[in-house]
Amino acid sequence: MATASWTRHHRAVLACWQDDYAGAAGLLEQACAAFRDGGPLDAAVECAVKLAVVHAYGGDAERAALLCREAEEVTGTHGESWLRGLALFAAALLARRSGDPRRAAAPARQAVRLMRPFQDWWDIAMCVEVIAWSSAGDPRRAARLLGVLHLLWESIGGTLSAAPFMREEHRRFEESVRAALSAADFARAFRSGAEATVDQALACVLDESAPVSGERAAGRGAPLTRREWQVADLVAEGLTNKQIAARLVIARRTAENHVERVLGKLGFTSRTQLAVWVRTRT
Structure with missing residues (x-):
């Protein structure tokens, strides 16, 4: 089934x-x-x-x-x-x-914050698309967000300027932004987004005043949710992602996402580090 x-x-x-x-x-x-x-x-x-x-x-x-x-x-x-x-x-x-484009931006930004630790750049890019559409009243910012979208699609090896079902609206939006700026102004703003680091790009997307430090530095010591503690405990037991998925009755991809999020929150790069950390707290 x-x-x-x-x-x-x-x-x-x-x-x-x-x-x-x-x-x-x-x-x-x-x-x-x-x-x-x-x-x-x-x-x-x-x-x-x-x-x-x-x-x-x-x-x-x-x-x-x-x-x-x-x-x-x-x-x-x-x-x-x-x-x-x-x-x-x-x-x-x-x-x-x-x-209601203004009301659309808030949940899209919240979605970016939740997806960022998973490095789910495809879905993040689609969220950024919605945020960009909501910035039509500020063409320079809109052009910079178009550059951020280019950066994100390039980061996953994609050649799309938008997800296929969003492409037509993307085309109309980009045309309107180009029409509102001189060619030089558009190129300058677009380049500031496309040539940024991922942290700088997401700081722009989230309207943060300064670039966000990497997840590793920011996440150390961050609290885990109840589900994340369950996953951390199972990693400490030596279970694979497939075994964690079976134990918690979730899809394997979800288990993988949970493990990556826990590692990111705590600033770890290996399951061994996570296992040691869990054992010191039990």
């Missing part, structure tokens, strides 16, 4: 990429139902969040909003940061599609 459900999920993502929102919605509804009946909770939530994105673009705003609220409640209860970030991205898209 799980294999068939993930197949539907992957087909739905492809359909969304091809602007077939009705087809994507049908496939994700089936996958969500199957995962809710017997699959891992995080898989059901991931499908529900992507279904919210599909409905936001497909026109069913009420259904999209309901799915976003449900996902935020579940992820809040279980301390799932990455999935909560995806839910906030969906909420940001919904606000944007509903004609």
Whole structure:
């Protein structure tokens, strides 16, 4: 059942990429139902969040909003940061599609903060896209954010200027920003984003006054959520990511994300360091 459900999920993502929102919605509804009946909770939530994105673009705003609220409640209860970030991205898209660009920026920024420790640059780039669209009233900042988007896509080896289903709006936005600035001003602002470090770029995205220090320096000693403590304990026991996923009844990718987030919070670079740290506190 799980294999068939993930197949539907992957087909739905492809359909969304091809602007077939009705087809994507049908496939994700089936996958969500199957995962809710017997699959891992995080898989059901991931499908529900992507279904919210599909409905936001497909026109069913009420259904999209309901799915976003449900996902935020579940992820809040279980301390799932990455999935909560995806839910906030969906909420940001919904606000944007509903004609409220300023309200879209806040959840998108919150999503970036949650996804950053996972280095999920693809989803972060999509959040930055929404934030950039919300800055149309400040063309120099908008041009700099277009440069940040270029930096992020390049960092993951992508050649896209935006996710396929966002590309047309990206094109219109970039044209409007170029029209509002001289060629030299646009190039200068774009270059300031494209040639920044990732920390500097995200500081711009998050409206921080100074570049943010690396996750390793900032994270040492940071408190862990209940779920992150569970994962840390299992790493200390010597379990692999696959075994952690089985023990906690979550998807392997979610387990991997949790491990990476815990390492980032504590400033560690290896599972051995984490295991030693856990044992000194038990």
